[in-house]
Amino acid sequence: MPKIMSSQSTAYISYFGGGLAAIVMAALLYFGVFYHRQASAQDYPVQGFDVSHHQGDVQWSKISPEKFQFVYLKATEGGDFKDSKFQENWLKAREHGFHVGAYHFYRLCRDGQIQAQNFIETVPKKLDALPPVIDLEYDSQCINTYTKEQLLEEIKVMHDMLKRHYAKQPIFYVSKSFYHIVLLGSFKDTPLWIRDYEEKPQLKDQRDWMFWQHTNQGKMQGVAKPVDLNVFSGSQRQWQRFIEQNSQTTQP
Structure with a gap:
């Protein structure tokens, strides 16, 4: 027959049990067992990647356009450099059903007009192409x-020339530091593609971003070397709306 605990014994157990629970909870919090989970790149339904000649030959038939819905290709750099793999990648990526766009690596010491002309001479004007991207980095x-x-x-100058020629709103690719030091307060209507390999991008002015490059060490079938992986900020429905809007002829 079980013994009946006295009220004093119950009080001791309640006191020490509560104290033990508090200690255990504190330890779990200290060692990170309980935490507020940060947003992961895998939480975003629309995934993509970007490549240049640095990745070498891409076997496009081995990459699924269902898993990776978009790809950006390096087209040009500065006033005269043209990526040696761009034309091949552009044709094959489109043939295999990807949403394809092109980007330009902006040289901070060259005129915007010369760089825009280099890009326009290289990248075809296609109604179904993704908007052009200007890659802004320290040099x-x-x-x-x-x-x-x-x-x-x-x-x-370059931004406006690309917008007029392609009838699409260009996008800026930037690091958080470049944005905060150079672009903060400017180009408020230009979508942002943020490079941040540590966490979900958060800008000082709370400005939204459209694309997030979350790693430059991605591995994927069909590409032998590490790849930059990216996500679109919205839902699948928002992505489809974005595609539809950029496939319409609009006034710049």
Whole structure:
């Protein structure tokens, strides 16, 4: 027959049991067992990647356009460089059913007009192509060529030329540091593609982003070398709306 505990014994157990529970909970929190899960790139339904000549030959037939719904290809750099793999990648990626776009690596020491002309001469004007992307990064050889104001003006020249030619709103690819130092407060209507390999991008001004490059060490069948992997910020329905909007002829 079980013994009946006295009220004093119950009080002791309640006291020490509660104290033990508090200690255990504190330990779990300290060691990170319970935490608020940060958004992962895998939480986003629309996945994509980007490649250039650095990835070598891409076996497009081995990459699923259902798993990776979009791809951006490096087309040009500065005023005269053209990626040696662009034309081949452009044709084959489109043949295999990907949503395809092209990007330009912007040289901070070159005129925006010259760089825009290089891109326009290289990238076909296709109604179903993704919007053009201007890749803005620090360049140790060019950083002091222009003042910040002059640099923003040259970027605007290229931005506006691409917008007029392709009748699509260009996108800026940037790191958080470049955005905060150079672009903050400017080009408020230009969508952003943010590079952040540590966490979901959060900008100081709480501005939204459209694409997130979350790693440059992605592995995928059909590409022998590491690949940049990206996600679209919205839902599958928002992605389809984005595709439809960019497939319509609009006034720049």
